[in-house]
Amino acid sequence: MSATMTMKERLAIGRVRMTELDAVVRSRNFEEVNRGLSREEAECEANRCIQCTHRPCVDGCPVGVSIPEFLERLAAGDLAGSARILTGDNALPAVCGRVCPQETQCEARCVRGVKGEPVAIGYLERFVADWAMAHADELGRPQLPASTGRRVAVVGCGPAGLTAAGELARRGHGVTIFEALHDTGGVLRYGIPEFRLPKEIIDREVARLLELGVAVECNVVIGKTLTIAQLKSAFDALFVANGAGLPMMLNIPGENLKGVYSANEYLTRVNLMGAGRDSQSTTPILLGRNVAVIGGGNTAMDCVRTARRLGAERAMIVYRRSEAEMPARVEEIKHAKEEGVEFLVLNAPLEIVGDGEGWASFLRCQRMELGPPDDSGRRRPVPVEGAEYDLPADVVVNAVGTRANPLLTATAPDLDLNRWGNIESDERGATSIPGVYAGGDIVRGGSTVILAMGDGKRAAAAIHDYLTGGGAA
Amino acid sequence: MFEVIGNDILAPNLHRLTVRAPRVAAARRAGQFVMVRSAAGEERIPLTIGDADPAAGTITLYVQAIGASTRRIVAVPAGGALRDVAGPLGLPTHIANWGRVACIGGGVGTAVLYPLARALAEAGNEVTTIIGGRSAQYIILKDELAAFSRELLITTEDGSLGRKGFVTHALDDLITDPKLRPGAVFAVGPVPMMRAVAEQTRPHGIETVVSLNPIMIDGTGMCGGCRVVVGGVSRFACVDGPEFDGHQVDFANLTDRLSTYRKIEAEHACRLAGKETV
Ligand SMILES: Cc1cc2nc3c(=O)[nH]c(=O)nc-3n(C[C@H](O)[C@H](O)[C@H](O)COP(=O)(O)OP(=O)(O)OC[C@H]3O[C@@H](n4cnc5c(N)ncnc54)[C@H](O)[C@@H]3O)c2cc1C
Ligand code: FES
Numbered sequence: 001m002s003a004t005m006t007m008k009e010r011l012a013i014g015r016v017r018m019t020e021l022d023a024v025v026r027s028r029n030f031e032e033v034n035r036g037l038s039r040e041e042a043e044c045e046a047n048r049c050i051q052c053t054h055r056p057c058v059d060g061c062p063v064g065v066s067i068p069e070f071l072e073r074l075a076a077g078d079l080a081g082s083a084r085i086l087t088g089d090n091a092l093p094a095v096c097g098r099v100c101p102q103e104t105q106c107e108a109r110c111v112r113g114v115k116g117e118p119v120a121i122g123y124l125e126r127f128v129a130d131w132a133m134a135h136a137d138e139l140g141r142p143q144l145p146a147s148t149g150r151r152v153a154v155v156g157c158g159p160a161g162l163t164a165a166g167e168l169a170r171r172g173h174g175v176t177i178f179e180a181l182h183d184t185g186g187v188l189r190y191g192i193p194e195f196r197l198p199k200e201i202i203d204r205e206v207a208r209l210l211e212l213g214v215a216v217e218c219n220v221v222i223g224k225t226l227t228i229a230q231l232k233s234a235f236d237a238l239f240v241a242n243g244a245g246l247p248m249m250l251n252i253p254g255e256n257l258k259g260v261y262s263a264n265e266y267l268t269r270v271n272l273m274g275a276g277r278d279s280q281s282t283t284p285i286l287l288g289r290n291v292a293v294i295g296g297g298n299t300a301m302d303c304v305r306t307a308r309r310l311g312a313e314r315a316m317i318v319y320r321r322s323e324a325e326m327p328a329r330v331e332e333i334k335h336a337k338e339e340g341v342e343f344l345v346l347n348a349p350l351e352i353v354g355d356g357e358g359w360a361s362f363l364r365c366q367r368m369e370l371g372p373p374d375d376s377g378r379r380r381p382v383p384v385e386g387a388e389y390d391l392p393a394d395v396v397v398n399a400v401g402t403r404a405n406p407l408l409t410a411t412a413p414d415l416d417l418n419r420w421g422n423i424e425s426d427e428r429g430a431t432s433i434p435g436v437y438a439g440g441d442i443v444r445g446g447s448t449v450i451l452a453m454g455d456g457k458r459a460a461a462a463i464h465d466y467l468t469g470g471g472a473a
Numbered sequence: 474m475f476e477v478i479g480n481d482i483l484a485p486n487l488h489r490l491t492v493r494a495p496r497v498a499a500a501r502r503a504g505q506f507v508m509v510r511s512a513a514g515e516e517r518i519p520l521t522i523g524d525a526d527p528a529a530g531t532i533t534l535y536v537q538a539i540g541a542s543t544r545r546i547v548a549v550p551a552g553g554a555l556r557d558v559a560g561p562l563g564l565p566t567h568i569a570n571w572g573r574v575a576c577i578g579g580g581v582g583t584a585v586l587y588p589l590a591r592a593l594a595e596a597g598n599e600v601t602t603i604i605g606g607r608s609a610q611y612i613i614l615k616d617e618l619a620a621f622s623r624e625l626l627i628t629t630e631d632g633s634l635g636r637k638g639f640v641t642h643a644l645d646d647l648i649t650d651p652k653l654r655p656g657a658v659f660a661v662g663p664v665p666m667m668r669a670v671a672e673q674t675r676p677h678g679i680e681t682v683v684s685l686n687p688i689m690i691d692g693t694g695m696c697g698g699c700r701v702v703v704g705g706v707s708r709f710a711c712v713d714g715p716e717f718d719g720h721q722v723d724f725a726n727l728t729d730r731l732s733t734y735r736k737i738e739a740e741h742a743c744r745l746a747g748k749e750t751v
Contacts, residue, residue: 180559180693181559219557219559220559221560221693224500224560224561224562225496225497225500225559225560226496226500245691245693245695246694255707256700256702258729259733262696262697262698264695264696264697265690265698268691268695268696269690273517273690274514278514280514281514282515282541282542282741283516283517283690284737286733286734286737358732407693407694407712
């Protein structure tokens with residue numbers, strides 16, 4: 001049908017709306033909010049793509065997914081063909097379709113967005129990826145080349161490590177992933193909540209890797225259980241993707257009161273350990289009536305929406321700048337608001353005030369206003385004199401960010417780091433140690449899933465060249 | 474899965490587990506710990522590695538069954554398995570030769586003390602060991618500790634074994650006698666005990682190392698839940714510790730943070746008990 005559709009007809013189609021769980025219902029459970037598109041909706045939306053020749057969306061995608069091609073196959077009703085194109089370009093499309101900031105990447109470049117709304121590329125990526133997962137048999141198994149006999153160790157089982165492992169296995173190399181935690185997925189598992197990314201998707205992606213012959217060893221902390229030097233002698237090459245798992249502290253008084261969590265602790269308890277969510281879990285969490293989450297990124301939104309689901313009467317974002325500066329995805333901010341989250345913007349935390357028995361009870365805030373633009377043209381928040389107040393908060397979550405965790409790098413003195421402790425690497429991931437590559441958040445600092453995956457993909461190609469003697473040395 | 478080779482009861486609710494974990498056994502040094510989950514759905518529990526046999530690929534854990542999760546760990550029989558054992562974590566004990574040292578253990582802390590005291594003895598220190606408990610049946614590892622200690626002093630609160638009283642009474646004798654006075658003190662046990670020891674040595678300026686046991690989740694520095702205040706700054710016990718200068722530790726904050734989930738756990742225990750009776 002798509003071939004017969006005229007340009008005018010394509011332009012007349014309005015952007016599809018994602019079906020969502022009702023905001024009141026979902027703010028009390030952990031079910032996925034976005035329900036996905038039907039096949040009719042997806043094919044219709046794919047027809048909104050006018051197949052323009054300069055393909056700006058592809059440039060907007062950090063891994064260069066062949067977007068017009070997979071949309072064209074989808075519009076033609078050839079789901080298997082569409083899925084082959086998508087999964088060939090992107091190792092974790094069901095994840096990216098859910099968590100990528102499409103609004104600043106592919107969709108931001110879509111020509112249809114110039115005069116209206118861009119094609120819903122993210123929704124369609126998710127649709128095709130979910131279809132591919134459900135119809136794995138129809139797609140057939142990828143043909144693996146003969147084993148090269150070369151072995152690669154991957155450190156960390158987040159998106160960077162998972163992507164690199166898949167790419168290397170498809171080139172015939174033996175791959176073992178070493179993961180410090182007891183489960184796979186990295187931030188996808190312990191950070192991003194179930195209501196945005198069901199954990200079943202990670203399980204399936206990992207199962208696909210196992211089918212490719214990848215070995216995953218959990219409970220191995222590189223730098224402690226085994227050293228980089230040991231891995232170097234047991235494997236032909238290494239890919240280090242241990243993420244940016246070290247919470248930054250607020251450094252304000254009261255930070256060690258009971259009820260004050262880092263975002264990592266709060267989310268790990270709930271997501272990885274099942275606290276407050278799974279009746280079988282024995283890990284506890286403080287529920288909190290008034291929960292204040294400090295920060296304005298995706299992590300802050302995930303925490304505050306989790307707090308709401310754990311029953312908080314007031315779940316609040318406390319952010320020192322204005323909403324326009326929030327780094328969180330637009331969709332997350334929208335969903336949070338619908339779920340009853342309060343946004344206290346232009347508020348800087350000064351102190352967490354205790355109740356006299358060691359429990360957090362108030363967050364002392366300083367009201368801010370936007371001052372004149374600074375050299376960079378950004379209006380910096382400045383305190384409003386005398387405007388301090390106490391916000392009731394029995395749980396305070398610090399979601400201001402993370403840094404590189406030195407646990408591994410401290411035990412590998414030959415590995416060059418930048419001044420923030422991130423591993424130095426070239427554009428293909430090569431580090432200061434020959435045969436050791438790195439990517440994802442440990443190189444970039446807190447970044448995104450898709451950039452971590454892009455690093456994994458590029459490093460896998462570089463490692464392949466290194467192992468087979470091809471490409472630049 | 475990590476096979477449990479042996480599970481003996483040393484004292485009421487105190488078990489010694491021997492677990493097959495070859496990589497941990499090979500890498501481990503005195504003072505380090507592992508994170509353990511008995512099964513899916515369970516909490517991650519930090520446990521000090523009491524001993525290791527790299528040749529056999531085994532580690533020894535001393536586990537006091539105090540909560541739901543530790544009870545399930547000790548319930549795993551020989552031949553069974555623990556789902557997750559990750560480590561060795563934390564910094565190893567700083568071992569040096571002070572000449573004379575006092576090693577003090579209270580309750581299950583004695584098990585944590587054991588590898589540390591032995592490492593100190595092996596480094597040439599003259600070790601005086603003081604262990605204390607409520608009564609005789611809570612005194613563990615006395616033969617093992619006596620094997621390398623110059624002297625082993627035992628105190629019990631009820632006087633059923635050794636001297637009646639607390640470890641601090643025995644320590645007092647050492648500190649006040651210039652001929653016995655230790656160059657450093659290592660104390661592992663309940664927070665009030667460690668705090669009392671630190672207060673006792675402070676006026677004498679005797680270096681005092683304590684091993685802290687805050688609540689932990691990952692044990693790798695990722696969550697910050699294990700933070701303790703040392704010298705006025707927050708430190709992560711799982712990566713910067715677990716051993717710290719006892720004179721710098723904010724014990725009040727540690728005690729307080731340890732009580733975070735007490736109410737939730739009590740309610741949970743009630744619910745379980747309620748279920749079992751119906
Ligand atoms: C709450 C939250 C929400 C986010 N939301 C989004 C979003 O919506 N969209 C988006 O694009 N990005 C989002 N991000 C960012 C994104 O998740 C990260 O950029 C991405 O996961 C980085 O991937 P990675 O593979 O480099 O590292 P990670 O995902 O951090 O994985 C690293 C893995 O290595 C393991 N590890 C660490 N140290 C060791 C060691 N010494 N030995 C062995 N294993 C080790 C860790 O346990 C972990 O499993 C979010 C981040 C957080 C925290
Ligand atoms: S236990 Fe999480 S940082 Fe120490």
